[in-house]
Amino acid sequence: MTDSPAPVSCSDTIAAIATGAVLSAIGIVRVSGSDTLAVIDRVFTPRAGAPMSERPDRRLVLGRLFGADGGLLDECLATVSRAPNSYTGEDTAELQCHGSPTVLREALKALFAAGARQAKAGEFTRRAFLNGRMDLTQAEAVVDLIDAQTAQAARNAAAQLGGAVTRRTDGIYDRLSGICSHFHAVLDYPDEDIEPFALSGYRAVMAEAAEELSRLFATFRRGSVLKNGVRCAILGRPNVGKSSLLNAIVGYDRAIVTDIPGTTRDTVEEKAVMGGVLLRLADTAGMRATEDPVERIGVERARAAAQDAELVLAVLDGSEPLTAEDHAVLEAAENAPKAILVRSKADLPAAWTRPDVIPVCALTGAGIDALEAAAAALFPPDEAIPAGELLTNPRQAEAVSRALEYVRAAMDAIDAGITPDAVLTEIEGALNALGELSGRVVREDITNGIFARFCVGK
Numbered sequence: 001m002t003d004s005p006a007p008v009s010c011s012d013t014i015a016a017i018a019t020g021a022v023l024s025a026i027g028i029v030r031v032s033g034s035d036t037l038a039v040i041d042r043v044f045t046p047r048a049g050a051p052m053s054e055r056p057d058r059r060l061v062l063g064r065l066f067g068a069d070g071g072l073l074d075e076c077l078a079t080v081s082r083a084p085n086s087y088t089g090e091d092t093a094e095l096q097c098h099g100s101p102t103v104l105r106e107a108l109k110a111l112f113a114a115g116a117r118q119a120k121a122g123e124f125t126r127r128a129f130l131n132g133r134m135d136l137t138q139a140e141a142v143v144d145l146i147d148a149q150t151a152q153a154a155r156n157a158a159a160q161l162g163g164a165v166t167r168r169t170d171g172i173y174d175r176l177s178g179i180c181s182h183f184h185a186v187l188d189y190p191d192e193d194i195e196p197f198a199l200s201g202y203r204a205v206m207a208e209a210a211e212e213l214s215r216l217f218a219t220f221r222r223g224s225v226l227k228n229g230v231r232c233a234i235l236g237r238p239n240v241g242k243s244s245l246l247n248a249i250v251g252y253d254r255a256i257v258t259d260i261p262g263t264t265r266d267t268v269e270e271k272a273v274m275g276g277v278l279l280r281l282a283d284t285a286g287m288r289a290t291e292d293p294v295e296r297i298g299v300e301r302a303r304a305a306a307q308d309a310e311l312v313l314a315v316l317d318g319s320e321p322l323t324a325e326d327h328a329v330l331e332a333a334e335n336a337p338k339a340i341l342v343r344s345k346a347d348l349p350a351a352w353t354r355p356d357v358i359p360v361c362a363l364t365g366a367g368i369d370a371l372e373a374a375a376a377a378l379f380p381p382d383e384a385i386p387a388g389e390l391l392t393n394p395r396q397a398e399a400v401s402r403a404l405e406y407v408r409a410a411m412d413a414i415d416a417g418i419t420p421d422a423v424l425t426e427i428e429g430a431l432n433a434l435g436e437l438s439g440r441v442v443r444e445d446i447t448n449g450i451f452a453r454f455c456v457g458k
């Protein structure tokens with residue numbers, strides 16, 4: 001991006017522990033800001049030779065770290081990276097200490113005593129953005145990468161970190177910006193008309209932009225599945241082995257199981273990775289048979305649970321003949337966007353079978369691998385969309401959809417023969433939306449574009 005905000009020349013110096021708060025072999029404390037080198041020199045003394053402020057960038061130096069009271073705290077490694085070639089674009093340093101949470105906390109205190117202050121959440125990356133080291137989608141990718149729960153999600157975030165989204169939208173931005181500059185010139189110099197030939201050329205550019213934006217917007221569905229998981233309902237009448245299956249899936253994969261206070265009241269979701277696919281399992285354990293006619297309840301219950309699901313895991317007890325309620329579960333599975341049928345309790349003699357079920361024994365884990373393969377086959381990585389070009393958050397999707405609406409409105413304005421100022425307003429709206437996506441400044445670009453493309457002084 002050529003028009004990044006100007007680097008921040010002077011900033012206060014921030015410090016934070018960069019690694020997790022558990023015992024580990026190594027823990028990292030990070031420092032960034034104008035006084036970084038002075039601060040680091042106050043707390044860290046290399047074993048031999050010059051202080052860190054006189055060392056070259058990105059070399060690990062062994063030395064001693066002193067606490068706020070001046071006592072020896074750790075024998076560790078330090079490295080510095082000077083502005084502008086660092087993560088934040090400022091002078092930065094890292095201390096690679098022994099990974100005791102106490103050592104790291106004390107190291108942080110020493111840095112505070114030496115002149116740094118506690119960094120706020122996301123402040124290093126915010127500075128990287130402000131200093132033009134990354135755009136907003138890249139900053140968001142940093143969070144996505146840290147949060148990634150599947151290999152696919154990590155791959156997409158890593159590619160976004162490389163600027164994949166804005167590389168795509170920058171082209172659209174530049175082309176629309178070019179049109180905008182021309183329309184501006186026409187408005188400023190009303191004697192110059194826009195030739196019909198040029199106008200149809202511009203419309204074609206807009207149509208192409210609309211198509212690209214619409215393609216990009218369409219990636220959001222998949223992007224959010226990648227990031228947030230597939231909504232999955234485990235259906236089955238009581239005692240068929242749903243909870244056991246869930247435990248087997250989670251245990252087998254050693255997946256992270258998190259309680260997410262749901263968006264709806266008291267709903268609890270569990271996340272599990274199955275076949276590389278992140279599943280958001282709605283807790284349907286509360287479903288219980290009541291005194292109403294069994295068949296009707298079964299149908300309603302299954303339908304309600306399956307209604308929102310992108311994937312239904314239908315669990316049918318293999319050790320007992322299928323009941324009316326099982327048939328209701330099967331019907332709900334048929335109506336779901338995607339479904340996997342599980343014949344549970346496969347260790348017991350089968351009371352029935354059908355070709356489209358996966359026999360699973362939740363007690364031994366037999367059949368879970370087939371279940372994983374089925375999930376992977378139902379949600380394959382979409383090869384048509386290169387990694388990094390999936391929109392993964394609503395902010396990005398909203399900005400792209402708004403840009404798309406504006407471009408379409410601009411095309412409509414041209415088709416209706418409306419005056420250039422109306423077209424201009426719509427294109428500026430689109431540029432604004434795209435500018436928001438990447439975080440770049442819009443008006444300045446347009447102004448620059450005018451001066452670059454048209455000789456206003458003539």
Ligand code: GDP
Binds near residue numbers: 237241242344
């Ligand atoms: P849910 O009500 O559908 O969640 O079913 P549960 O997971 O609570 O299991 C109901 C009963 O079936 C429990 O006694 C389990 O131990 C048993 N069960 C679950 N899975 C299996 C299995 O694969 N084989 C056998 N033999 N019993 C199972």
